[in-house]
Amino acid sequence: MSLERIKIAPEMYEIMPPEYQDLVKNATYGNENRGWKDIGTSKELIEEHSLCAGCPESMAFRYILASLPAPEDTVMVGSTGCTSLVFPHVGIHNIHSLFGNQNAIATGLKRALTVRFPGRIKDVVVLAGDGATVDIGLDMTLQAWFRQEKFTTICFDNELYANTGGQESGLMQKGFVAKMAPVGKTFEKVRLPEIARESGCHYVVNCTVSKPNLIEKVIKNAIHIAREIGPTYLQLYTPCILEIGKNSMEGLQEMRDSEKPTERFAYREYISDQAKELLTEMAAKEKERKAEAKRQLASVKA
Amino acid sequence: MATQSSVGEKNKAGQTITDPWQMMHDAERTPCFFTGSEVIKEALRRANCDIMIAYPITPQSEAAALAGELFAEGFIGDYFRGESEFAVMSQCAGAAFGGARVFTTTAGPGTMRAMENFPMWAGARLPIQMIVTCRGINSPLSIQPDTLEISYLLNTGMLVWHAETAQDFYDWILKGYMVSEEPDVHLPLALCCDGFFVTHTKDMVSLTPADMCLPPYDPYRSPVPCMDMECPPVRMMRDPFIMKSNYISYATHASWQQEVWAAVERSRKHTVRWLDGLIEVENPGAEILLVSSGTAVSQGREAKVLLEEEGIDVGIVKIKSLRPWPGEEIREATKNAKHIIVPEFNVTGWMAREIKATIPNSERVYAGPRVCGGMTLPPEIIAADIKTLLGIKNKALAGRGS
Ligand SMILES: Cc1ncc(C[n+]2csc(CCOP(=O)(O)OP(=O)(O)O)c2C)c(N)n1
Ligand code: SF4
Ligand SMILES: [Mg+2]
Numbered sequence: 001m002s003l004e005r006i007k008i009a010p011e012m013y014e015i016m017p018p019e020y021q022d023l024v025k026n027a028t029y030g031n032e033n034r035g036w037k038d039i040g041t042s043k044e045l046i047e048e049h050s051l052c053a054g055c056p057e058s059m060a061f062r063y064i065l066a067s068l069p070a071p072e073d074t075v076m077v078g079s080t081g082c083t084s085l086v087f088p089h090v091g092i093h094n095i096h097s098l099f100g101n102q103n104a105i106a107t108g109l110k111r112a113l114t115v116r117f118p119g120r121i122k123d124v125v126v127l128a129g130d131g132a133t134v135d136i137g138l139d140m141t142l143q144a145w146f147r148q149e150k151f152t153t154i155c156f157d158n159e160l161y162a163n164t165g166g167q168e169s170g171l172m173q174k175g176f177v178a179k180m181a182p183v184g185k186t187f188e189k190v191r192l193p194e195i196a197r198e199s200g201c202h203y204v205v206n207c208t209v210s211k212p213n214l215i216e217k218v219i220k221n222a223i224h225i226a227r228e229i230g231p232t233y234l235q236l237y238t239p240c241i242l243e244i245g246k247n248s249m250e251g252l253q254e255m256r257d258s259e260k261p262t263e264r265f266a267y268r269e270y271i272s273d274q275a276k277e278l279l280t281e282m283a284a285k286e287k288e289r290k291a292e293a294k295r296q297l298a299s300v301k302a
Numbered sequence: 303m304a305t306q307s308s309v310g311e312k313n314k315a316g317q318t319i320t321d322p323w324q325m326m327h328d329a330e331r332t333p334c335f336f337t338g339s340e341v342i343k344e345a346l347r348r349a350n351c352d353i354m355i356a357y358p359i360t361p362q363s364e365a366a367a368l369a370g371e372l373f374a375e376g377f378i379g380d381y382f383r384g385e386s387e388f389a390v391m392s393q394c395a396g397a398a399f400g401g402a403r404v405f406t407t408t409a410g411p412g413t414m415r416a417m418e419n420f421p422m423w424a425g426a427r428l429p430i431q432m433i434v435t436c437r438g439i440n441s442p443l444s445i446q447p448d449t450l451e452i453s454y455l456l457n458t459g460m461l462v463w464h465a466e467t468a469q470d471f472y473d474w475i476l477k478g479y480m481v482s483e484e485p486d487v488h489l490p491l492a493l494c495c496d497g498f499f500v501t502h503t504k505d506m507v508s509l510t511p512a513d514m515c516l517p518p519y520d521p522y523r524s525p526v527p528c529m530d531m532e533c534p535p536v537r538m539m540r541d542p543f544i545m546k547s548n549y550i551s552y553a554t555h556a557s558w559q560q561e562v563w564a565a566v567e568r569s570r571k572h573t574v575r576w577l578d579g580l581i582e583v584e585n586p587g588a589e590i591l592l593v594s595s596g597t598a599v600s601q602g603r604e605a606k607v608l609l610e611e612e613g614i615d616v617g618i619v620k621i622k623s624l625r626p627w628p629g630e631e632i633r634e635a636t637k638n639a640k641h642i643i644v645p646e647f648n649v650t651g652w653m654a655r656e657i658k659a660t661i662p663n664s665e666r667v668y669a670g671p672r673v674c675g676g677m678t679l680p681p682e683i684i685a686a687d688i689k690t691l692l693g694i695k696n697k698a699l700a701g702r703g704s
Contacts, residue, residue: 104389
C-alpha cells in the first residue's frame with residue numbers, strides 16, 4: 001500500500017493495535033514483486049484462521065492473499081461456508097452477505113467501483129465454496145460470466161458442503177457416500193470448468209493448491225485478465241480433510257494424489273485468444289521491467 | 303469520485319446540484335399529466351443516482367424500462383437487467399457496499415423472490431431505495447393490485463413508506479434518499495404503492511425543475527465502512543461471531559439487531575420533517591375515522607363524501623410511513639373516535655392488526671372492508687359497512703330482482 005494509503009496519525013500510533021502498526025510498517029502492499037515467497041517474511045493479510053487444523057483452505061487463503069497483484073485496491077466477496085469463517089480475519093475489505101449470491105454481489109460491487117473510480121484499478125475477487133458456486137448460486141455464477149463482468153471467481157472445491165457437515169454437492173464425485181447421498185451420489189461431478197469456458201470466461205484453471213508458485217501464477221493471471229478483458233474462473237481443490245477422514249497432516253498428500261495426470265485435478269487450463277495476447281504483452285513488460293531494474297542496479301554499482 | 307455535497311456544482315448530466323430542502327420546498331414546480339411509471343422516471347432523473355438494476359415484472363416493468371432510458375441519456379451511472387429479483391437485490395447490495403446510490407423497482411412475486419436480501423440490506427446498513435408497486439402474490443398467478451407483500455416487508459428492518467398518489471411518489475423518492483442516507487439512519491427504504499392504481503393511471507403531478515438534482519451520495523458518511531479499500535481495514539476479529547455459541551456472540555448479534563431497529567426509530571425525526579408527519583389527518587374531531595394507507599385512503603375519501611351527503615361525519619387518517627410506525631400519532635388521532643374503519647387491499651388485514659396493536663380499546667377497530675386479488679374497493683362498499691356498523695339500514699347496492 002502503498003504506505004501512502006495507510007498511515008497512522010502519530011498521536012494515535014501507541015494506541016493502535018500492534019497488528020495495525022505492523023501492517024503499516026511491514027505490509028507488502030504496493031510491491032510489484034509481492035508473492036507467496038513473502039509469506040512468513042513480511043506482514044501477511046491473514047494471520048490466524050478458525051478452520052480445522054491442517055485444512056488446505058488455510059494454505060490456499062495464504063497463497064491467494066500473498067499473490068493479489070494490488071491488495072490495496074482489491075475487494076473480495078465471499079459466501080457462507082468454511083471460507084466465511086476466515087474472511088473476518090482478512091486484512092482487506094471483504095463482503096459476506098448471503099449464501100450463493102457472491103457473483104451477484106460482485107457484479108454490483110465492480111460496477112459501483114467502476115462508476116465511482118473511473119480510470120483507477122479496483123479489483124474484485126470472489127472466493128466461495130463449491131456449494132455456493134455450483135449449486136445454490138449457479139445461476140448467478142453463470143449469468144455474471146454471460147454478462148462478461150470483469151472480476152475473478154475462485155471456487156474452493158472440497159467436493160461437499162463442509163460447513164454444514166459433509167452433505168452431497170454438485171462437485172462431489174459420483175458414487176461418493178455422504179450425508180444426503182446415502183447410497184452414493186448418483187450423477188457425475190459437474191463440469192464447471194468446461195461450462196465456464198462455454199459461458200465466456202477468458203481464463204479457466206482447474207488444479208489443487210499443492211504448489212504455491214503455481215497458485216501465485218494463476219491468481220495473478222486471473223486477476224489481470226479479469227481487470228482488462230472479462231470474467232475468469234479458478235477451481236481449486238482444497239480437500240475437506242475432516243469429512244474425507246484424513247488427519248491434519250494429510251491434506252497436502254491428498255492434493256498431490258488428486259493432481260496426477262489421470263486424476264480429476266490434473267492441471268487443466270483454458271485461455272482465450274484475447275487473454276493469451278494480454279499475457280504475452282504482460283510477460284514482455286515484466287521482462288523489460290526486470291532488465292531495467294538490473295541496469296539500474298549495475299549503474300548504481302558502477 | 304463525489305464524496306462531498308457540492309451544492310451549486312454541475313453533475314455529469316449537467317444538472318445543478320441543489321440543496322435538497324430548497325429543491326423540494328422552494329423551487330418552482332411545473333404541473334404535468336403523467337402516469338405513475340413516468341413519475342418514477344422523472345423523480346429518478348433528479349435523484350443523482352449511481353446505479354439502477356432492473357428486472358421485468360408487472361406492474362413495474364415500464365418504470366424499470368424508463369429508468370433505462372435515463373441511463374442512455376446519461377442521468378444514471380450504470381444500469382442493467384439482472385437475472386432474477388434475488389440476484390438483482392444482491393447486485394443492488396454489492397453496488398451499495400461499493401458506495402453507490404442505488405435504485406431498483408419490483409413487485410409481488412419479485413418482492414417475495416428477493417426476500418432473503420432485505421434483512422441483509424438492513425443489517426449491512428445499505429441505503430438502497432426499492433420501489434414496490436404492489437401486486438398479488440397468491441396462486442393461481444395474479445398480476446392485479448394487492449398489498450399483501452407489504453406485510454412481509456414490515457419486519458425486515460427496512461424503512462417502509464406507502465404512497466397514496468403519484469405526487470407522493472414523486473416527492474418521496476427524492477425525500478426517501480435524504481432520510482435513508484442520514485448517518486444515524488443509513489437503512490434501505492421500500493417505497494410502496496398500489497400497482498396499476500398508481501403506476502398505470504395518469505394524474506396531475508407538480509415536478510421540480512429538471513435541471514436540478516440531489517447532492518450525490520457520500521458513502522463516507524455511512525456508519526459502517528464502505529467496501530472500496532480507500533481506507534483499508536484492520537483485522538479486528540479473532541473469531542467470527544457465527545462460530546461461537548457463547549454469550550458474547552449472542553450479545554453481538556442481539557445488539558446489532560437492536561441497533562438496526564434503533565436506526566429505524568432514529569429515522570422518525572427525519573421522516574416527520576421531510577414528509578411533514580408520519581400521518582395526515584382530515585377532520586380529526588369525527589367519531590368515525592377511516593384509517594389506512596395507499597389508495598385505500600383515496601377510496602376512503604370518496605366514501606367520506608358519500609356519507610357526508612347523508613349527514614354522517616367522517617374523518618380520515620392517512621398513514622404515510624409504516625416503518626417507522628406512527629403509533630403515538632395514531633393513538634392521538636383516534637383518541638376520541640368511536641369507530642375506526644380500516645379499508646384494505648389484501649386478504650389478511652395486516653393494517654387493521656397493526657392499528658389494533660397500537661391503540662387502547664381496540665374493539666373500536668373494524669377490520670374492513672377488505673378486497674383482494676385485484677378487486678376494486680368501491681366507496682359505496684366502505685360507506686355501506688360504516689352504515690351497518692352504525693345500525694343504519696342500507697339500500698341494496700345493486701338490485702338482483704329478488
Ligand atoms: C439460503 C441458505 N441455505 C442454506 C444455508 C446453509 N449452509 C451454510 S454453508 C452451506 C454449505 C456450504 O458449502 P460450500 O459452498 O461447498 O462451502 P464449504 O463449507 O464446503 O467450504 C450451507 C448449505 C445457508 N446459510 N443459507
Ligand atoms: S470442515 Fe473441512 S473444509 Fe471446513 S475447515 Fe474443516 S477441514 Fe476445512
Ligand atoms: Mg464445499
